Amino acid sequence: MKKDIEIAQEAEVLPIAEIAQKAGLTPSEIEPYGYDKAKINLDPTIQRNHEGKLILVTSINPTPAGEGKSTVTVGLADALQAAGKKTMIALREPSLGPVMGLKGGATGGGYAQVVPMADINLHFTGDFHALTAAHNMLSAALDNSIYQGNPLKIDQRRVIWKRVLDINDRALRHTTIGLGGPTSGVPREDGFDITVASEMMAILTLSTDLMDLKRRIEKIVLAYDFDKKPITVKELGVAGALTVLLKDAIKPNLVQTLAHTPAIVHGGPFANIAQGTNSIQATRAALTLADYAVTEAGFGADLGGEKFMDIKVPKLGKTPDVVVVVATVRALKHHGGQALADLNQEDLTALEAGVGNLGQNIKAMKRYGKPVVVAINRFTSDTDAELALVQQAAKAAGAQAVTADVWAQGGAGAKDLATLVVEKAGEVHDFSPLYKEDDSALEKMTKIVQNVYGGSAVELSDKAKKQLSSFAEHGWDKLPIVMAKTQYSLSDDAKKLGAPKDFTVHVREFVPKLGAGFLVALTGNVLTMPGLPKHPAALDIDIDEKGQITGLF
Template identity: 55%
Template sequence: MSPAAQSENPDLKIAQAATLEPIGDIAARAGIPDEALIPYGRTKAKVDLRELARLRGDVEDSGEHRLVLVTAMSPTPAGEGKSTTTVGLADAFTLAGKRTMVALREPALGPIMGIKGGATGGGYAQVVPMEDINLHFTGDFHAIQIANNTLAALVDNHIQQGNELNIDPRRMQFKRVVDVNDRALRSLVIGLGGPTQGVPREDGFDIVVASEIMAILCLATDIHDLRQRIASVVVGFTYDREPVTVGDLKIEGAITLLLKNAIDPNLVQTLGGTPALVHGGPFANIAHGCNSLTATRLALGLSEVTVTEAGFGSDLGAEKFLDIKARYGNLKPDAVVVVATVRALKMHGGVAKADLGAEDIPAALEGTANLRRHVENIRKFGLEPVIALNRFPSDTEAELEAVLGWAKDNGFRAALSEVWAKGGAGAEDLAEQVMAAFDDGGDFHHLYDPAEGVEASLTTIATQIYGAERVEFEGKAAAKLRTLKKNGWDTLPVCVAKTQYSFSDDPAKLGAPSGHVLHVRDLVPKIGAGFVVALTGEIMTMPGLPKEPAALRMGVDEDGNAFGLF
């Protein structure tokens, strides 16, 4: 890599300079025997869950454990550093002598090539090997993509070959997927070219992280549960408007076969030597935003402290973790960390991104309205939140002190986090605050009871978490609500697809808006995953690329080293 490229990508430079431990040593530290390890080179591996269970019994009951969920305030283009904080906090617990594991989502290639450029933490708080994890890793996303598209091809073939199940091509709801941000694929027509080319119909692509197969993989408890969930996927409806499932097509076995290795969690390490499980990757703005349940439960069974994260702000990822993942996985978090930055606070306080370098204490304090909403929302689940103020180089001491002082004056636990520059040592105070939150106990409970119906669940989320006045069902949503009730699907948990930038469905409404209306334009039953997706606002399940994608700065040097990832 050229010196210029190095200087522009400090995260990658730090990761490439690190000497990684052999993955067998990391596995031994985590308590994973060699027989249950499937190496993918020297520094990454899959954990064979069936072999591990045979060797160790039920890993979930192997001792006391604590579960820490890391979430954040509403994200801004200024950056919050949630994954960086998650990794650094895990390393801080390791430094404190706790047997620790971290469980994270796998990065998606579409956003990496688009805006994000990478998603493995940053600075000295990263999971490594950074390049591999950010690119193809162990092939899980490719397996999900192929399984999803094989399913779609088999459905279209069934229609072409006589349509025994009487599937109405106009009422299909299962889309193909690709791990690329490609707006040109959002809406298209397939099957053109004559009778031998298929049955023409409208279709479109989602990004892989929005696939129901991704959600299923991340919520399945084992291979048997995976197969059952796949069989329950509704691919469309008949001409009589009756649902058609994968089980009706008798293809769940083939789809499960394509995922038999992908269901096993991936083991890597942090720069601090903490064992890390990186597995699954649904987005929180269009899916449920959490790493796989198998990885989280495995980490809990092997560690004293498991640190995991949920995507975007607490209104999206954390709410879905607590109301969907924790419900299906019987999980009980012991503490929740809410990541904030002075830069993000100032943006929510009205400062433009170009002006964030100038000290502005009043704007930072104005932006705490957003942070307050997130912290108070966590308390609605009976959990004790801890604010992690993630330090950026542009922050002034006066700004940091002002925000920490605000937290103290309002009775919120808070600590400065300097993990980007110091690794785990930069989160020692944060770890102490989290351990104090452990001692406070808590009375964790879900926010709503799905048995009361989708309308009631959505209203509770909208009013209690988003600060909305009410929910309005628009466009297809009203008819879809009747379909849900007719088929007995209206008692499933709700997964809201909403902009990550605002508590409302309008990304321009920063801060802590209240009294707005949540506009639900469609309701999509994901029966295999076990929830109903409520599409709001202009949220897309297939993102587009920006004017200047991060891909423009990426490449490989003469020695085969990547550059441009960050």
């Protein structure tokens, strides 16, 4: 059986100019990055009064290895294209953290991939490097202001802006900087987040244009002064310089699938610690250019799915026409208590115990009023009895389920899914937001926990309570909420699998992200700088004298 990278390396890749033409882009609207990649610059003088159908792909809570959501997204798009529908994909960019760590990349797999796979999973067009540079330039400017007489009266004990790195490095979570004497800065505690957790990433993916990006950067809260007044980038005076560093990164990236379906890959916030969706510009471009725009939200419906609906939709101005929840027999057996090492063995008892997780995720997405279908991402070890049980569970939760075998067959393995999606996309359903704009932060979180997670309540630490009281004084207390939570459970405890009930989600602290326009609620033990596993993926990656990469999935 060929590996993903071998399939990608053997693929026939068309020149990016042909893909752009297929998508309806003019030569002046793309900036090629070599043979098979390009930046998109939609020409505002060309009138495209068109808006396609939006298909959102999300999933159940995965196992640690992931369950192929991106693979199903790509396979579905290829199937729609094969059926004669003008289709485009809008995906997030992969982070080097999981690429070199555990989870892998974000370009799909098998015969349902986006290519050039290796480039996209590594440096791509440099977007993440630009984000990292802009973020850390801001850190340098902040510490320089403190060093150069501290004109803004910044209390270095209350600096909330950390540095970032796009690699999993647990040793940098908590650091002390400014050591080495009077010429080396002012000593203070600091730390690193992973780049995808940066507010810069959130801002990039939520900005509508370059000037909106600049306005949002100006609003970033960096620290508080000695009177506990917030200090923003606007006061520091470097928003223009930071926007310059991001002038190319804000442009969406055009690539293709193995079946030559045009694909836009742009932005990469994680869904367990950020909003988990690709950029507004990428999704809008796909909607403008295609009849069917297939996009995904990170991790499960409880994370990326909810944040797509509550954070992205109001800014995008377009609701999904269909929501696809990806499920696997493997993951549901895991939620029912089967050990990870035994997931290839039939276990109907464990599966029966685990399908409640699928039911809750279906319920969560149906709460928004849009049609929900289930794609069972098939593995070779799945038995007919197991597949039938999952289909029955989906039906009981109010959603039709079909099997997709896209890893082995590409778009041909998603014909039934594509047919069902087209049928449901033709229906008219009103969108029902989860919470009101003027709901308090606690009300918003409670509605998320009760309606999406299936829990009962939210408990705030003393620190979180004090923060909300302070936020109210600044007028921030009614901003949308991004829950930072484990992806492996509907609760904030990764060990509570399946569909737990009557649980309380514990919020330990908040991080205000005014540029992005939301508050991040940190729950449980979720970390904004992951660590490498005992056997990181980097140990298996190599390159030969001809430049051929091996071990990259």
